[in-house]
Amino acid sequence: MRGQSTGAPVTLLAVTGQSAKMKGKFEIADSVHVECEVGGELIVGGQLVIGERGNVAATVRTVDAIVHGTYEGDMVATGTVEISVTGRVTGNIETDSLVIAKGGFFNGSVIKKTRAAAGATTTTKTTEDYDDDKLAIAL
Amino acid sequence: MSLDTFETRTAGAPASATTPLLNVLGSSAKLEGKFEISDSIQIECEVGGEMRVGGKIVIGQSGTVHADIHTVDAVIMGRYEGNLVATGDVEITATGRATGNIETDSLVIAKGGFFNGNVTKIREAGASQSTPRSLYLLEERRTAAR
Numbered sequence: 001m002r003g004q005s006t007g008a009p010v011t012l013l014a015v016t017g018q019s020a021k022m023k024g025k026f027e028i029a030d031s032v033h034v035e036c037e038v039g040g041e042l043i044v045g046g047q048l049v050i051g052e053r054g055n056v057a058a059t060v061r062t063v064d065a066i067v068h069g070t071y072e073g074d075m076v077a078t079g080t081v082e083i084s085v086t087g088r089v090t091g092n093i094e095t096d097s098l099v100i101a102k103g104g105f106f107n108g109s110v111i112k113k114t115r116a117a118a119g120a121t122t123t124t125k126t127t128e129d130y131d132d133d134k135l136a137i138a139l
Numbered sequence: 140m141s142l143d144t145f146e147t148r149t150a151g152a153p154a155s156a157t158t159p160l161l162n163v164l165g166s167s168a169k170l171e172g173k174f175e176i177s178d179s180i181q182i183e184c185e186v187g188g189e190m191r192v193g194g195k196i197v198i199g200q201s202g203t204v205h206a207d208i209h210t211v212d213a214v215i216m217g218r219y220e221g222n223l224v225a226t227g228d229v230e231i232t233a234t235g236r237a238t239g240n241i242e243t244d245s246l247v248i249a250k251g252g253f254f255n256g257n258v259t260k261i262r263e264a265g266a267s268q269s270t271p272r273s274l275y276l277l278e279e280r281r282t283a284a285r
Contacts, residue, residue, distance in 0.1 A: 009164040010183065017178020017194060020160045024172010024188055030165020035158065040172055046165060053160075 034069070047079075052086050067104075078113065182217070195227075200234050215252075226261065 009030065020036035031046040034054040042048065044062040054069035064079040067087035075081065077095040085103040094111040163170075168184040179194040182202040190196065192210035202217035212227040215235035223229065225243040233251035242259045 010166070011162060011164055011181070012168045012184035013161065013163040013170065013186070014159045014181045015161040015176055015179070016159055016181075017176060019177040020180075021175040022161070022170075022172060024170065024174075026172070027169040028163055028165065029167040030163075032164070032168075033159065033162040036160035038161070 050087075076113070198235075224261075 012028075015036065022037070023039040025041045025043075026032075026038075027043045029045045031048070032042070032044055033049045033051060034056055035051040036054065038054070038056045038058060040058050042056070042058050042060045042062070044060070046062075047064040047066065048060060048062045050056050050065075050067045050069045050071055052068045056070070057072045059073050060071075060075040060077075062075070062077050062079070064081070065075060065077050066082045066084065067089055068084045069086070070088045072090045074092045075094065077093065079095075080097040080099065081093055081095045083089050083098075083100045083104040083106055085101045087101070087104045087106075089104075089106045089108065091108045092111065093106075093108065094113050096113045098110055100106055160176075163184065169186075170184065171187040173188055174180070174186075174190040174192075176191065177193045179196065180190075180192055181197045181199060182204060183199040184201070185203045187205045188207075190204075190206050190208045190210070192208065194210075195212040195214070196208060196210045197214045198204050198217045198219055200216045204218065205220045207222045209224045210227075211225065213223060213225045213229045215229070215231045215237050217235065219235070219237045219239070221239045223237075223239065223241045223243070225241070225245075227243075228245040228247065229241055229243045231237050231246075231248045231252040231254055233249045235249070235252045235254075237252075237254045237256070239256045240259065241254075241256065242261055244261050246258055248254055
């Protein structure tokens with residue numbers, strides 16, 4: 001219907017207003033920006049951005065993820081996961097690339113995707129690896 | 140994209156009512172579930188389930204919605220199937236295809252627009268509605284009636 005190669009991305013769904021809450025199964029071919037409450041299951045073929053006002057409690061499969069808000073759940077990202085200074089993440093992340101900005105909060109475990117796929121014993125990093133970031137919050 | 144550019148972008152954008160709460164971009168998307176939206180929503184993809192909209196729902200030309208909807212206003216430019224309760228106006232444009240039951244006091248179907256189903260007047264169905272534009276009041280009455 002509409003070409004993927006067209007420069008400006010097409011808005012498929014836009015929710016405006018004061019508040020919104022949605023729960024269910026969302027399959028998104030490209031990208032999504034969340035500034036509201038979302039729960040359930042998200043399958044994103046591009047980038048998931050959880051904005052500062054965003055609150056996501058869902059199982060997520062994505063390529064890239066940027067968390068500025070609150071995320072809770074299990075995430076599998078084939079690309080990069082970034083937790084920004086305002087980001088709060090609780091749960092398990094399966095990815096090869098995780099960036100946590102100073103001040104960003106992460107509680108859970110990280111699994112390296114390539115090793116998990118290779119069937120080798122997964123190296124699970126505990127939250128202790130990110131104590132520096134936690135300290136930054138405390139200070 | 141680096142974190143820095145995102146931080147400045149989000150910091151620069153005021154948290155006004157016009158900032159999208161949810162923005163889906165790309166070639167295709169399929170969403171199913173329960174949606175509670177205080178204001179408005181524009182749909183250009185596939186949506187199913189149940190929706191409660193406190194303002195206006197716009198189903199765009201490429202939008203396909205199979206859902207039970209409670210809203211104030213509705214504009215259907217794409218495909219809609221389900222039960223729709225609208226305390227405000229319902230408009231089916233020339234490109235709109237709607238199937239199902241519509242409960243509203245105001246329905247406009249443009250020339251070329253397609254509608255298959257029943258229309259019920261809210262005022263007749265729900266006796267005297269002092270505030271017909273309040274979605275939640277209507278819902279409370281419905282549950283109380285059960």
